[in-house]
Amino acid sequence: MSTSPINVALIGCGAIALQNHLPGLALCKDVRLKAICDADPARLEAARQTTGAEIASTRFESIVSRDDIHAVIIATPNDTHAPIALAALAHGKHVLCEKPLALNARQAWEMVRAAEAAGVRHMTAFTYRFVPAMRYLASRIHAGDLGQPYHFRACRLQDWGSRPLGWRQSRARAGTGELGDMLSHRLDFGHWLMGPIHRLCAHWRRWHATRGGQPNELDEWVAVLADFRNGATGVWESSKLATGRGESWQSPDTVELNGSHATFLYDTRQWNRLWLGRPGQTDLEPLDVPREFWTWPGSPRDPARGNPLITFRHDQTWEFIQAIREERPCAVTFRDGARVQEVMDAIAQSAEHHQWIELPPWTETP
Structure with a gap:
């Protein structure tokens, strides 16, 4: 099992990202929220002050292409899931993406093929x-x-x-x-x-x-x-x-x-x-x-x-990071998202x- 530090980028800084994924990352040892990204400059700045992330950008391309980013969490509107994920996968990043995985099954299976070809961990956020x-x-x-x-x-x-x-x-x-x-x-x-x-x-x-x-x-x-x-x-x-x-x-x-x-x-x-x-x-x-x-x-x-009706959600992000460390499939993959x-x-x-x-x-x- 790998014990190297993992740098994560959070793409999308809305309520789901801050309520579910940020506390989940806090559970994980030797994991750092290195970068954040949001198309809304005001929301991005508010998240930067909340998270203390070192890097902040309104352009996901400038984040997923960085060599010092190992994993990406996508918590953006549905139409951006596939473009962001495919760009991140092209740069060899592990990807956790919110549901629904894409706008249609064709996009979703394209994401599956790209993730499996890249040999990285991929996860659909079926939180429940x-x-x-x-x-x-x-x-x-x-x-x-x-x-x-x-x-x-x-x-x-x-x-x-x-x-x-x-x-x-x-x-x-x-x-x-x-x-x-x-x-x-x-x-x-x-x-x-x-x-x-x-x-x-x-x-x-x-x-x-x-x-x-x-x-x-x-x-x-x-x-x-x-x-x-x-x-x-x-x-x-x-x-x-x-x-x-x-x-x-x-x-x-x-x-x-x-x-x-x-x-x-x-x-x-x-x-x-x-x-x-x-x-x-x-x-x-x-x-x-x-x-x-x-x-x-x-x-x-x-x-x-x-609140146990909220905190169970943090285990989802922990599982994503643990799958990266153990070099095994995530409990819920892009295939699950594509089948839905x-x-x-x-x-x-x-x-x-x-x-x-x-x-x-x-x-x-x-």
Whole structure:
């Protein structure tokens, strides 16, 4: 395992970068935030004062080409993910990129090919895989405790009202709305827990034509009905217009799986608890998450410090750095991001043309 110091560049200095990635880097020994980059000079300067980074630039090209940068974290609008990642990979940098990985599957698979050809570590930021309860749920499902899988359903409800969403309401910048913003995480849940999707049909809606005086071009609600290749059914729903349901980690975010042996229910707001249903029962019972799942394996994070609905996110960045040190694949790779992007493309096609879409089987080569 390499013990050499690692210099990291943070591309994009918004809330996600400062809330998730900066504290994650602080967990890592012999890691330095060497450079930061943001297209907004005011935000860049504020981040420079917050982080104390030695190098600050509004141009990502001048950052990813530096020999003293070893790894890059991309936390920028969706349309810039592929250009920044491809530039960083061309210079041999390890890359952690926010979701959705790209604007479409073609871009996403181009990123996969470039990352694998470069022989570097690559990671898609599907942050909720690091929730202790989700990790424990995955362990129970993969151990066969569900029995024959019957159903998967995920529901994400938030109340964003009619307030402006910035670049997230632009098709050119975001690609999709609620689909890429929130449902992408839950599609990844489906892949992780149930495997590949065989076919799907979808519907999406937009109610507010403008937000903050600017055009709102994207979906505010999306729903999907699917068949998995393992024979289970899948249902997803995600909305920004669930009035009174709140935002972020305070709002409803659930996954339920039903099988011949059990039902498991996961709620993001219950970071250390699942709910279990057994044959013959009339209600679900609490199932505490064992302490061994409270942090990512090897992470030095103290689960008793900070808000546990936030601090689990810091393990994601720690895993990225640890994969670099151990010269092994990251727990969540660009391939995971590209496979979700394929499903997102199919959802968009289905919603626009009102038809079922079949997805190709997973292959080792894109």
